[in-house]
Amino acid sequence: MPSIAPMLAKAVDAVPESDSVEGGLAYEPKWDGFRAIVTFDGSTVEIGSRGAKPLTRYFPELTDAFARLLTSPCVLDGEIVLRSGEPGNERLDWEALSARIHPAESRIRLLSVETPAMFVAFDLLELDGASLLDTPFGERRSALESFAGELGAPLHVTQLTTDVELARRWLVEFEGAGLDGVVAKPLAAPYSPGKRVMLKIKHHRTADVVVLGYRVHKSGAGVGSLLLGLYDSDGVLRNVGGASAFSDARRLELVDELAPLVAHDESGAVVHGETERSRFSSGKDVSFVRLEPSRVVEVRYDQMEGDRFRHTVQFSRWRPDREATSCTFEQLEVPHLYDLSRVLA
Structure with a gap:
């Protein structure tokens, strides 16, 4: 199962207006975790990273969940994250997530139970053997919602809005939950592996x-x-x-x-x-x-x-x-x- 290089984002100073790009923009929270391309062929799961470092062995709880929950062969783009804190006051935990990259198999298995990760999907790149790379993002997002929207934890589909004012609120509010900013995506754009097509807005x-x-x-x-x-x-x-x-x-x-x-x-x-x-x-x-x-x-x-x-x-x-x-x-x-x-x- 060959890995697809993830599409990247270039930094901008502020959340852009939707009409600043032909076809408009959609906005998502920017998750602070490990970028991951998940490939499922119907039985086997592989998790690739942005840096081409295989992540599969480090997250057995996710590979088990993908094999159990995914209903068709697919390629998903998203972020592996980890949460901590009491219910009602949870946030992303980068330190605990980093600790999951460990050489010892026994330690990996222990941490997969003690600090289980979750996967937040934000794009669908292939479904049932058909590539969606040339499909506009707006259509890929609809396909992602139909395919994975109701699968359940530990798989989640990220929030999305076309309301620029709501995106600007997210930039401020979601930081308190450990998120990294906001990403703006052209609705009409195909998926471009390795290219900086998206826009990311972080705190300065x-x-x-x-x-x-x-x-x-x-x-x-x-x-x-x-x-x-x-x-x-x-x-x-x-x-x-x-x-x-x-x-x-x-x-x-x-x-x-x-x-x-x-x-x-x-x-x-x-x-x-x-x-x-x-x-x-x-x-x-x-x-x-x-x-x-x-x-x-x-x-x-x-x-x-x-x-x-x-x-x-x-x-x-x-x-x-x-x-x-x-x-x-x-x-x-x-x-x-x-x-x-x-x-x-």
Whole structure:
């Protein structure tokens, strides 16, 4: 069962009007999970990811559910997500979802029971052996609703609207349930594997953070990424993530800019540290050059996951006017809680 590369989205600053695209736009919540292409041939299920990493073995509860619930051979495009929290106050749980990618089969089976995942479908690419890739999205969506709309948990069909004002409300409200933004899809567009046809709208925020250190670029020359921190209510400086994506020239400039801040021990040697290892950093160099925590930088970010930035943030500008100790968690915008069950309804 050959895998289809998922269609992608390009970022825009705001939710666009529906008539800004010929044929109009439809809007969906942007789920924060693992993008997945599910292929079912009538008996066997395969789950492919955006990065071509097979996900089938990590989610046995989903493969069992697909084999049980799907009534015809098909190819579905959607997102694997995981929920946590008490009923009436549930949200997406990225950390628990990430933990599902584990090398041990016994651990995978245990987690499939303790923290079961669900699949939110948002496109139907093939049905009964007939490709729908050239079919306009509006028609594919109708086919998806007819085919999968009533299958039941752990399979869900995402909400959709053509009301731009409702989509703008979703952008604000659904973040409280752990969602990532809104996606706008041209109703008349065919499915274009690997191409950025859809539009994604995410939150744009800034924060002033302390530079804790830097990692040397994998090339061995220049700064690969900056390590960033914020002070908690007890005055403890905590690592909250990193900023990267610097040009070759900028990486070298940063080494010189940060040189006066490099920490040295009593012998004059440069002080290094290590960040915590995870299953994703296994085998990678997690060392960094430690800096005196006095330089403040403004960064752009979309959302937090616990006490860390959910994604790598973007460097905006230095803030020489800010004292490092003034950079606290209190400056961060906290979204209002929103029950995930209402998003799935």
